[in-house]
Amino acid sequence: MKIVEIRDRTFPISSPIRNAYIDFSQMTLSLVAVVTDVIRDGRPVVGYGFNSNGRYGQGAMMRDRFIPRVMAADPATLLDETGENLDPSKVWATMMTNEKPGGHGERSVAVGTIDMAVWDAVAKIADLPLFRLLAKRHGREADPRVFVYAAGGYYYPGKGLEALRDEMRRYIDLGFSVMKLKIGGADLAEDRERIESVLDMLGPGQRLAIDANGRFDQAEALAYAEAMSDYDLFWYEEAGDPLDFELQAQLAEAYSGPIATGENLFSTVDARNLIRYGGMRRDRDWLQFDCALSYGLVEYQRTLEMLSTYDWSPTRCIPHGGHQMSLNIAAGLGLGGNESYPDLFQPFGGFPDGVMVEDSYITMPELPGIGFEGKSDLASVMASLSSD
Incomplete structure (x- = not known):
């Protein structure tokens, strides 16, 4: 062939x-x-x-x-x-x-x-579905049930607190119990208001993560950490530049809650430097390496092997990107879950047709390959490329 x-x-x-x-x-x-x-x-x-x-x-x-x-x-x-x-x-x-x-x-x-x-x-x-192929090759049982969270809460022209709450209610109605909110695009006072407006509407078992997208310098990262300590957040994500491991380590010392980072580290070597020098805590923090941005699954498997030498479990990995490739890796190699974009970046975000979210978990369909053909709007776009 x-x-x-x-x-x-x-x-x-x-x-x-x-x-x-x-x-x-x-x-x-x-x-x-x-x-x-x-x-x-x-x-x-x-x-x-x-x-x-x-x-x-x-x-x-x-x-x-x-x-x-x-x-x-x-x-x-x-x-x-x-x-x-x-x-x-x-x-x-x-x-x-x-x-x-x-x-x-x-x-x-x-x-x-x-x-x-x-x-x-x-x-x-x-x-075979890719997740079953991966599990077979690694001598493990595939788990088709995968944790997912809804990534949203972006800044949007004219988007006030009520519109933000409406967005989060939609994610809850879709079955998500963990949602993510962007911060750092406003001042601390405004971001606290946004965070509290969402926290006030969440029910039992529902959690909020926040994401600064690497915006803060050391002083800002620590100021937000102090303010965020008032809340029970799912995680505080990417406070500073992704390669500023000193800032990351200082943040881990100052903030006792879970920290997440790694989506903008694009190799096993960079991931290893984060583990060595970034102060990440294997009992509570989350690693967000994204295979689609970091040389693919071939390199991602090297990253998982590296993590095992530092006694990090793959369950601490929840990749960035919201794509079905990482869903398959999560189900096949035992990651902690995957990001999801229920509304954004369509038709490339989301799940195959008919896949439902229940308490922030989905069950992988038994589709050959990654399963793209199970999402009709995406399958149509893909077919247009291969049939030209």
């Missing part, structure tokens, strides 16, 4: 929302189709992938470097030991030929997007 073609297209996922750092008015992502010569039901098997929101489309980089390397390789060098399926690690190594270490930046997003499509194809060829 072989890869016949790799296609990509840039799609807009623009929105008038903003967090503490960026607005999404010009946001895009890349969609990739890996077309194979394996025929099922009269059609070639195609794997799909896309990058998470917040990092823009990576088409030029993929077309200039990574796709040509894969297509120029001897097809036999990309196969597993059976010769009947792709080996994602070999495809990954081919993409990274002549790439220097370090300086991960946008390169990790381009590779992670293609890697997602490769894994989708591999699981489809194996005729």
Whole structure:
């Protein structure tokens, strides 16, 4: 078997929302189709992938470097030991030929997007949901029940407290018991008002997480930490620059509640530095590494192996991104859950049709591959790329 073609297209996922750092008015992502010569039901098997929101489309980089390397390789060098399926690690190594270490930046997003499509194809060829394929390969039982939380609470023009509460009520009505609110795009007094307005409407067992998107310097991060200690929050996320491990360590000393970070660390080495120097506490804190932004599942498995050497459980990992790839990793490799965007970044966010949220848990459907075809609006967009 072989890869016949790799296609990509840039799609807009623009929105008038903003967090503490960026607005999404010009946001895009890349969609990739890996077309194979394996025929099922009269059609070639195609794997799909896309990058998470917040990092823009990576088409030029993929077309200039990574796709040509894969297509120029001897097809036999990309196969597993059976010769009947792709080996994602070999495809990954081919993409990274002549790439220097370090300086991960946008390169990790381009590779992670293609890697997602490769894994989708591999699981489809194996005729298994990706989460069951991963569990089988790692000698573990898959758990199709996955914790999810609703990411929202963005700043929006004219959005007052009542509109914010309406948004959170909608998430509760959808079945979520944990929601996330953006902070840092206003002053502390206004953010406290926003937080309290949501906390006041939550019922028993319902929790709120907050996310500063890396906005704060040390003084601001600690000022918010002091103020946030008044609340029982699910977590306080990404207070400062993701590579400022000293700030992170100081925050962990000052704030006794759970901290979350890692979505903007794009390699196993960077993740290891966070564990070594960021003061993260394995009994309460959360790691948000996102495979779609950090070289894909091939690299993410290395990150999980690294975490195990520091006695971190994979259950402390709840990836950023809100995509079905991380849902499959969570179910197959025992992560703590996954982010979800019930309303935003459509059709790329959300779950397959018919999947319901109950007390912030979903049950994975038994769909081959990542399961994209189970979400009709997304499947239509993907089919338009592979059928051109």
